[in-house]
Every structure is written in structure tokens, then in C-alpha cells.
Amino acid sequence: MDSNQSLIKLKDAYQSDGSKLLPEDSPFQTLFADITHRCNMSCKNCYIPIRDLPDLPVDWLYDILTRLPRRARIRLVGAEPTMREDLPDIIREVRKLGHIPVILSNGLKLGRLSYVRTLKAAGLKTVYLSMNGGLKDDLYEEIDELACADRKLKALHNLLRxxxxxxxGMILIPGLNVDHLVEFIEYLEQRGVRDIHLRSVGPMGNYMKVPPFDLEGLETCLKQALGSRAENLKLMDRSESNLDLQLGRVKYQLTAWPDLGSMERGRITPEGYVEPMFESIIANEFSY
Structure with a gap:
């Protein structure tokens, strides 16, 4: 089944009776697994703000992964995945089952170098690090309700090391952290970060009630931050919700959330099915 047929099947399922797809029929290149609902932060923008649900049973997760039809990027998310003491074991098993483990983290626990090395030894090679406040404590306090710039930067340093x-990743919020983008991008580029993801506030779960940037607005923010260098941006890919650009060795992904209808990102449901990532979050808001 080619990708167009898979997308038609996916949309038909949602438009008819809301049915899910079996893992064997997954068309997704990336699957999100909510391995815990615990967190060590209380950010104002959180698409899964429920905290009293039990951790995902690992044997159940591994069974789902063995049934996928092809190798996938398994994004181990939460809330905060590093809250699980068995995270190294989960990473190791995901790799053993032939998939690519990725964690999406606020980075607070990644400030400990020995912990980063433990995750690396288990097979982790890729990390999405949330840095909504960039280099500034006052921005983190406003967006994530915690002055944690030093801890975030230490995590970044350890991961680079x-x-x-x-x-x-940075959520761009009108009138708040956009002006900081110039300084932050320069900092990241100087330290060799090659992948920067800028996204809008997503109207899911808990979120700041501000008019979010659309895709064109995100592009304008980036180009203003880059100044004259923006003329050298190369278009790599574009969809209704995403814009991928490249400047030298640095890739910029812009996402206007929610990214509905995506063929790339899916989510493993508690019932053992897979479904589109953002459709899943919206349909199950405040339930899991």
C-alpha cells in the first residue's frame, strides 16, 4: 500500500466511525508513545496535562512495536520521559526491536552528564530538547513557570559533548520570546546545533490564550531573526502545517500546530491502536 492509499484509508476511518488502525497497518514514519504522565515542570503550554494516570506498561508497548510493519522512529514522550527510572531499559529494548528511540525532554535531568551517558550507552542517539525561553530565565518563568535557563543550557552542553x-524546539509566542530569537539562534549556531524547530502555540490541553502564529507568521519571525542571511534560505519541503528550510548546515522546521492529516506522525493509543498524532490529542483531550 503506497502512502496516498494509506492516507485515504486513514482519513476515511476518521470521517466514518472514528476507528483506529491496527499496528500492523501503521503508515507512520514516527510514532509517539506516552510512556509516563509524570513531570517535573508545569508549563503553560502542555498538550498532555493529565498527571494522575499510570505509566505505560513496557511489555504491552514492546508487543505493539513488534507488530509494526516497518522500522519507525519511536518518540518516547510524556509529560517528561526521564521521570521513568527504567528509561534506559526502554531505549535499549526499542533499539533491540529494530526501531529508532527518540526522547522529547524538558532537559532538567539531562543536566547530569552521567545520566546522559547512561542513555547513550542504552542506544539513544537523538533528543528533542524543549527550550521555550532560550537563554533567559524571565522567559522560562513566563512560559514554563520555572527559572531554568542554566539547567537547560547544561543539558544542551551535555548532549553536544x-x-x-x-x-x-521553541514555541514562539507573540510579544514574548520572538525578539529573543536573534540571540538564541546565534547561540545555537555557534555551538553546532544543526536542527531547530520553531512552532506555534497549539490549542490542545493547556495552552497560553494568545493568537498563535500561522505558518507565514513563523516564517516571518525566522527571516527577521536571520536578517540578510534569510536570502540564502533553501526550501526543502512545505505542507499546509509545516515548512522545512535550510541555511548552510542548519535545518529549520516550522510547524503551525496542530499538524492535522500528517502522514509522518502517529500515536500509540491505550487501546493498542495507532492514530494520527494531533487528531488523537484533540479527540482525547484531558482523557489520556
Whole structure:
């Protein structure tokens, strides 16, 4: 089944009776697994703000992964995945089952170098690090309700030191952290970060009630931050919700959330099915 047929099947399922797809029929290149609902932060923008659900049973997760039809990037997310003491074991098993483990983290526990090395030894090579406040405590306090710039930067330093593939993510909020983008991008580029993800506030779960940037607005923010260098941006890919650009060795991904209808990102449901990532979050808001 080619990707167009898979997309038609996916959309038909949602438009008819809301049915899910079996893992064997997954068309997704990336699957999110909510391995815990615990967190050590209380950010104002959180698409899964429920905290009283039990951790995902690992044997159940591994069974789902063995049934996927092809190798996939398994994004181990939460809330905060590093809250699980068995995270190294999960990473190791995901790799053993033939998939690519990725963690999406706020980075607070990654400030400990020995912990980063433990995750690396288990088979972790790729980390998405959330840095909504960039280099500034006041921005983190406003967006994530915690002055944690030093801890975030230490995590970034440790990940770079260990040669991890790093995506630095920032939610762009009008009138708040946009002006900081110039300084932050310069900082990241100087330290060799090659993947930067800028996205809008997503109207899911808990979120700041501000008019979010659309894709064109995100592009304008980036180009203003780059100044004259923006003329050298190369278009790599574009969809309704995503814009991928490249400047030299640095890749910029812009996402206007929610990214509905995506063929790339899916989510493993508690019932053992897979479904589109953002459709899943919206349909199950405040339930899991």
C-alpha cells in the first residue's frame, strides 16, 4: 500500500466511525508513545496535562512495536520521559526491536552528564530538547513557570559533548520570546546545533490564550531573526502545517500546530491502536 492509499484509508476511518488502525497497518514514519504522565515542570503550554494516570506498561508497548510493519522512529514522550527510572531499559529494548528511540525532554535531568551517558550507552542517539525561553530565565518563568535557563543550557552542553543528534524546539509566542530569537539562534549556531524547530502555540490541553502564529507568521519571525542571511534560505519541503528550510548546515522546521492529516506522525493509543498524532490529542483531550 503506497502512502496516498494509506492516507485515504486513514482519513476515511476518521470521517466514518472514528476507528483506529491496527499496528500492523501503521503508515507512520514516527510514532509517539506516552510512556509516563509524570513531570517535573508545569508549563503553560502542555498538550498532555493529565498527571494522575499510570505509566505505560513496557511489555504491552514492546508487543505493539513488534507488530509494526516497518522500522519507525519511536518518540518516547510524556509529560517528561526521564521521570521513568527504567528509561534506559526502554531505549535499549526499542533499539533491540529494530526501531529508532527518540526522547522529547524538558532537559532538567539531562543536566547530569552521567545520566546522559547512561542513555547513550542504552542506544539513544537523538533528543528533542524543549527550550521555550532560550537563554533567559524571565522567559522560562513566563512560559514554563520555572527559572531554568542554566539547567537547560547544561543539558544542551551535555548532549553536544556526547555527540547526540539534537533538535532544539521553541514555541514562539507573540510579544514574548520572538525578539529573543536573534540571540538564541546565534547561540545555537555557534555551538553546532544543526536542527531547530520553531512552532506555534497549539490549542490542545493547556495552552497560553494568545493568537498563535500561522505558518507565514513563523516564517516571518525566522527571516527577521536571520536578517540578510534569510536570502540564502533553501526550501526543502512545505505542507499546509509545516515548512522545512535550510541555511548552510542548519535545518529549520516550522510547524503551525496542530499538524492535522500528517502522514509522518502517529500515536500509540491505550487501546493498542495507532492514530494520527494531533487528531488523537484533540479527540482525547484531558482523557489520556
Amino acid at each position: 556526547e555527540g547526540m543528534n539534537i533538535t532544539v
